[in-house]
Amino acid sequence: MKKVYIIALLTISSLALSQEKNVSVEKSVFNIQTGFVGFWANNELKLAKSIVLRSEIGIEPIWLVGDGTVWHPNFRLEPRYYYNLEKRVEKGYPINNNSGNFFGIALNYRPDAVVFSNNKDLKTIESISFVPKWGIRRNFGNHFNYEAGFGFGFRHEFKYKNYGEFDIHLRIGYTF
Template sequence: MKTENIFFLLFLMASILTKAQNNASVEKSNNNIQIGAVGVWFNNESKLAGQFVLRTEIGLYTEIVAGNGFFMAPELTLEPRWYYNIKKRGKKGKNTSKNAANFFTIKTSYRSDIFEILHDRGKGAENSISFVPKWGIRRNLGKYFNYELGIGFGYLTFFDQKYFTVFDANGPVVDLHFRIGINL
């Protein structure tokens, strides 16, 4: 009798866990700090619906300018994300915590010259806004770390330009990112 009860409880727990994985969805709120090749960011993802989040982000982006060194300036980002395969990953028993899944997004970023960390005064930050539809993946590295890869093509426009170079023109832009982060 006792062995039958143990097997029944194990079966019941396995059924509940399997059912929970099949209904995988994004987390209610998710914070992390990420660092990439062009800056450092703090972001929050807040659940809108089963597979949708609103990601808000503040950070410092970096540009390296030939002959002038580098500068860092603030960037604000707002992006709705659709983690389109989070349910599929959950059904396969893969880790979906902290929204570990593939996503589509429309990244809207505002870069400001409100303050700058400069190496040289030859070139600094420009006020600009960009709209970039992107595809990406987010995965966990253990319990506390994550990484993201993404690529997108969109449009960038500048406001009140101070520095005019070949790379600082209104128009199409490619957004490629690779970041490693800490889950908070």
């Protein structure tokens, strides 16, 4: 009888250890998202057990009081560290499609290009920004997700000055 208990204990502990090893971000996740302002397509590529590299292209507006609106492209690279995946699995919450809390460092490039404007004389300002941020990503259904995050960082406009930049986002999307 002792042998049966020992075998059962070893089996249960080996299953528990094997489940811990399987807690990881997805190999590759492709999304389209929209928020209050803008549209984005992105991919999260697994680099390590809890780290992804998010590459993203989007169209975002700039509102100029009295002059109109300019829609411009934004290119982003953002390494993300999903820090609570094991805790979510322990509590029985899903982690599919990288559902979890994350820390990221967003590197944005906004070229001097206009996609659409209601004033043909308006131009955009070429800039780069570096923004550490915190956020959450959750899924509902098999393919839908929402994401919220915020951060504060540094923005450099090539023709002008350097600024502080807030990055606050709330998006809903679809995962392929």
